[in-house]
Amino acid sequence: MKPSFLLRSLTLLALSLGAISGAHAERIKDLATVGGVRNxxxxxxxxxxxxxxxxxxxxxxxxxxxxxxxxxxxxxxxxxxxxxxxxxxxxxxxxxxxxxxxxxxxxxxxxxxxxxxxxxxxxxxxxxxxxxxxxxxxxxxxxxxxxxxxxxxxxxxxxxxxxxxxxxxxxxxxxxxxERALPDVFDNSGQITLNLNQGDFTTASRMVSALNAAFGAGAAQAMDAVTVAVRSPTTPGERINFLAQVENLELTPGAAAAKIVVNSRTGTVVIGSLVRVQPAAVTHGSLTVSITENTNVSQPGALSGGQTALTQQSTVAAQQEASRMFKFQGGTTLDEIVRAVNEVGAAPGDVIAILEALKQAGALQAELEVI
Known part of the structure; x- marks a missing residue:
């Protein structure tokens, strides 16, 4: 499989997943866990x-x-x-x-x-x-x-x-x-907490709105980007029924931050759907240096009195691959980034170098994370 085709597959998959997560409602059960309920x-x-x-x-x-x-x-x-x-x-x-x-x-x-x-x-x-x-x-x-x-x-x-x-x-x-039961994770304070799997202020705010719409104003409030406190019944039976309703409420989570994840060991590059690039011109080429070692036999004349000897001959050659400059327009989308990189035939290692250079130039509007 060609590197450019692999990169296109990975990034288009990321685009598809980003579009799905941003356009469809999710259950609270899939977005958060109940505080204290864990292995x-x-x-x-x-x-x-x-x-x-x-x-x-x-x-x-x-x-x-x-x-x-x-x-x-x-x-x-x-x-x-x-x-x-x-x-x-x-x-x-x-x-x-x-x-x-x-x-x-x-x-x-x-x-x-x-x-x-x-x-x-x-x-x-x-x-x-x-x-x-x-x-x-x-x-x-x-x-x-x-x-x-x-x-x-x-x-x-x-x-x-x-x-x-x-x-x-x-x-x-x-x-x-x-042989021994765990301590009860619920108290009688009449409040439970929901901890988001991924901290996000937008998602926490929308979760509070969904809970207040279902159970009345003031039923829930966000403590931070991860924790949402919810007023709940104190009796065990009513609390279980209440949690069953809570975990099945649906809301649209906030879109993930623009992010690019690079695995420096495998060369894998995943680009989020919200990544944008400011106007920039990029050229990228590769310099290949090859060293060839040859062994020659030096044979003296019959009457010279010399001895046969081995000599080393080294040949050093450098080849600069031709590279083309391509331009990113302002607000370039993920699909356009993939198309531009594939046109110059950049391998995943080259893509990493291009992304790092764009980040240093201030043209990449995204977080670049190297794992």
Whole structure:
């Protein structure tokens, strides 16, 4: 695929998306989240057993043996201190999960299990009971179950190894049971907050107008470009019905700011639909320098007494590609920018240089962000 065609596809896609987002109404559910209603990270440590000789090499992962000893001691099995088990069917793992808002004891959540030692693969293993803690140090769930591993790994006796995907990470659907409920995210103050996914004063103002039109003047007010406070019922049942109505209200969000995003590593350039260019003339060319090294043999005459020698010959050539100047009219649109750049056959790397030069010249009316 030609770079110019790729650039045209990306920028026209950005134009289409910008036009769609600016012309159609969106639900509040898609534009904002209710304050306090979020996932909570859980983390834990445990042992995976039953591996087919693919577990931790205990000489390099002593914490695996220590964990196994502690577990056996709790189960009433005493391992002599002078015995150092060399088990290859056990692996120490880290466990993490997301505890959703309003999760109640007895509900099941998915977990991800990752090796933290030198285990080759967790395929076929079973996670033994392990507590999952929150940021406050409290245990919120208990994990246990058989792993599902998408990767595969194998190793020969000579040290050769083959691996497909990542065999040291697995998942257990419904692998943890919630043991502790989260604190209630709602209070009885009679007010909830809506946090916009992307801060925008226009969108916040329009959201307040939509809420006041639906629930009466003064029902909502904007606190800043992200937060909108809404007066709500205090009883749980009425509050849920109220939020169901709120999240389904529709409004037209404000148009995104004029912005150009450049990925300097991949050469990807995405230009927003509202980008404009002031009158400017641009020329861009490439200088190619090539260096060729040749080895020659110097052969002396038969009676000269000299010796055969190798000599280096370097050829340096520089080629300046022909470049054409093109002009941007005042208020040039995205489609016109793409057309002008494609006419000179600029690659994504050249486009980046042109955009940076336009920004420095003050002709680019947009934010230029390099990632």
């Amino acid at each position: 909570n990270a859980l983390v834990g440590y445990g042992l995976v057993v039953g591996l087919d000789n693919s577990g931790d090499r205990t000489s390099q992962a002593p914490f695996t043996v220590q964990s196994l000893r502690n577990m056996l001691n709790e189960l009433g099995v005493t391992v002599p201190a002078n015995v150092n088990p060399q088990l290859k069917n056990v692996a120490a793992v880290a466990i993490h999960a997301n505890l959703p808002a309003f999760a109640k004891p007895g509900q099941a959540i998915d977990i991800t299990v990752s090796s933290i030692g030198n285990a080759i693969s967790l395929r076929g293993g079973s996670l033994l009971m392990a507590p999952l803690k929150g940021a406050d140090g409290q245990v919120y769930a208990i994990a246990q179950g058989d792993l599902i591993v998408g990767g595969f790994g194998a190793q020969g006796k000579d040290g050769s190894r083959v691996s497909v995907n990542i065999p040291s990470v697995g998942r257990i659907p419904n692998g943890a049971t919630v």
